[in-house]
Structures are given as C-alpha cells and as structure tokens.
Amino acid sequence: MFITFEGGEGSGKTTQIEMLKAHFVRHGHEVITTREPGGTPEAEKIRDLLVQREGGNWTPLAEVMLFFTARHMHVETKIKPALREGSIVICDRFTDSTIAYQGYGHGFDLQILNDIKTMSIGDFEPDITFILDIDVKDGLARAGKRMANHDDATTEDRFERLKTDFHERLRQGYLSIANHHPQRCIVLDATQNIEDVHSQIISAIQL
Ligand code: Z5A
Numbered sequence: 746m747f748i749t750f751e752g753g754e755g756s757g758k759t760t761q762i763e764m765l766k767a768h769f770v771r772h773g774h775e776v777i778t779t780r781e782p783g784g785t786p787e788a789e790k791i792r793d794l795l796v797q798r799e800g801g802n803w804t805p806l807a808e809v810m811l812f813f814t815a816r817h818m819h820v821e822t823k824i825k826p827a828l829r830e831g832s833i834v835i836c837d838r839f840t841d842s843t844i845a846y847q848g849y850g851h852g853f854d855l856q857i858l859n860d861i862k863t864m865s866i867g868d869f870e871p872d873i874t875f876i877l878d879i880d881v882k883d884g885l886a887r888a889g890k891r892m893a894n895h896d897d898a899t900t901e902d903r904f905e906r907l908k909t910d911f912h913e914r915l916r917q918g919y920l921s922i923a924n925h926h927p928q929r930c931i932v933l934d935a936t937q938n939i940e941d942v943h944s945q946i947i948s949a950i951q952l
Contacts, residue, residue, distance in 0.1 A: 747828060747870075748950075749839040751922075752877035753915055755887030756935045757942060758837050761877065764943045765950075769833055777827050780837040781816060785823050788815035805853050812843050813865040820866050839871060841922050841930075849918025850911050870929065875946060876919050877935035881912040884935075 748765070750758040762778055769776040783792040791811050794800045803811065816839070827834050840862055847853040879887075923930040931949050933942055 746833045746872050747824065747836070748833065749836045749841070749871040749874045750877065751838060751841045751845070751874055751919060752935060753879060753881065753884045753912055753919070755884040755889075756877035756879045757887075757939065758877060760939055761875070761942055761946060762835050762837055764939075765835060765946055768943075768947060775830070775832040776835065777832050778835045778837070779819070779823060781819060781839055781842065782812055783815065784819040784836070787822075788818045791815040805847065805851060809843065809847050809853060809858060809861060812847070813861050816840065816843075817865045820869055825869075836871070839874075840866070841874060841876075841919070844922055845915050845918040849921065850915045872929065873949065874926070874930045875949075876923050876930055876932045877942070878916065878919065878932050879935040881909055881916060885909070885912065 750762055752758055766776050766778050781788075782795050783789045791814060794803075795808065795811055795815075824834050824836070843862075844855065844858060848855045848858050920932065923932045933945055935942060937945075
C-alpha cells in the first residue's frame, strides 16, 4: 500500500505520519516513511536546489522538471522496490503537491503538468491520499512555531515565505484535487486535535 500525506504548511503531516507508522509497526507490518522532494540521495540533492533559500532562481518549467526528476528517481529506486518487497510506504507529499503548489498556487499550466507527470512516472498513483485541510492563518502559525524550534529548518523556507493569498489558492487547489479524485483522496479537518485526526486516519485505513 502506498499512502501519501498532503496539505499546506503546518497542517500536521509529519506528526500524523509518525503516528501512523507506529500503528503499522505495532500491528507487525513492514513500513517505510519517506518524503518529497527527496527520499533518495539523488533526490535529496535536488531538494536542496528547490527548498533552500539560496537553492537557485529557477524558471517555472525548470522548477517543475526538477520536482519530477526527483520524483522519478524516488519512485523507481525506492518506492516501487519497497512495495514489491511487501512494505507499506508512507510518503510526506507527492505529485498532488506539484499540482497544488506549482499548478494552483503559481499558475503553471495544469495540462502541461500532467503531461510531465505521465512522462516521469506514468500512471503511478498513491492508493490513499490524506489531505490535511487547515485554515491558512492557523497553518502558517504552526509552521512558524516549528521553524522557531528547529535549527535545520531555518533555511528551508523558500515556500513558507510566500504570501497568504498564495496559500489560499493552494488550499483551494487541494480541495479541487480531492473533488477530482474522490476514490483515493480523503480530506481531514486538521484543526481537530492530533489524536482525533489520527483516529480518523486509522478508520480510513482499516488495517
Ligand atoms: N513542494 C512543492 O512546491 N512542490 C512539490 O511537488 C513538493 C513540495 C513535493 C517542502 O515541504 C516544500 O516543498 C513545501 C512544498 C514544496 N513548502 N513548504 N513549506 P515540506 O513537506 O518539507 O515542509 P512543510 O509542508 O512546510 O512541512 P511542515 O511545516 O513540517 O508541516 P507538517 O509536516 O504538515 O506539520 P507538522 O510538522 O506535523 O506540524 C507542525 C506543528 O503543528 C508542530 O509543532 C506540531 O506539533 C503541530 N501540530 C500538528 N498537528 C496538530 C494538531 N492537530 N493540533 C495542534 N497542533 C498540531
């Protein structure tokens, strides 16, 4: 099973992924957690180019192709092999992030995005995607707290520094993705407390 977590800044993806992993381990499942951009040594190098403040001033097309280059490596060399070995794979962000951030957020042409996606990873899709939906101001406040508490996050802030109206488009983009893919996307109210969100994830997974 390939499970992805999506949502805006500070929506609680990392928190829920750790709890879900612990649940699977308690029930005797093999599970790996990974993230995008990144997840393999090569893709982590590309991550630095994309999310570090000084990573580079990419044109929109170059940025999209970097995300999909990293994703292609991640899918082919880590995710698919782990799934073939019977592991559950939980990934922090995947293609929906590109559709939401670069497409809905920055206005990159959605049809071209889909064409690049097909070229890079074919029709490979998550089995389940949890979209953690949170009011933009609440999410940014949470992400800000996290950045204040973690030294390693201080320069990975290219996206956090974008304006509030961008984050609003992003949120609507995620809701639109969920509408288009009701069979795999589950939207959760991320303003609930951590345990309540976790319980809803467990009910949806039923493993
Ligand atoms: N990006 C892109 O543009 N295109 C793409 O294709 C991809 C990515 C793949 C890196 O993401 C950036 O790359 C990202 C999009 C872009 N832009 N940004 N920013 P990332 O995943 O590395 O970073 P992130 O999305 O900002 O993650 P985050 O800030 O760590 O958020 P989170 O993992 O969703 O939240 P968290 O760390 O679990 O929780 C944040 C805080 O809230 C923390 O203190 C928690 O204890 C607290 N929390 C969590 N849940 C709750 C609840 N329910 N109540 C109260 N407090 C809570």
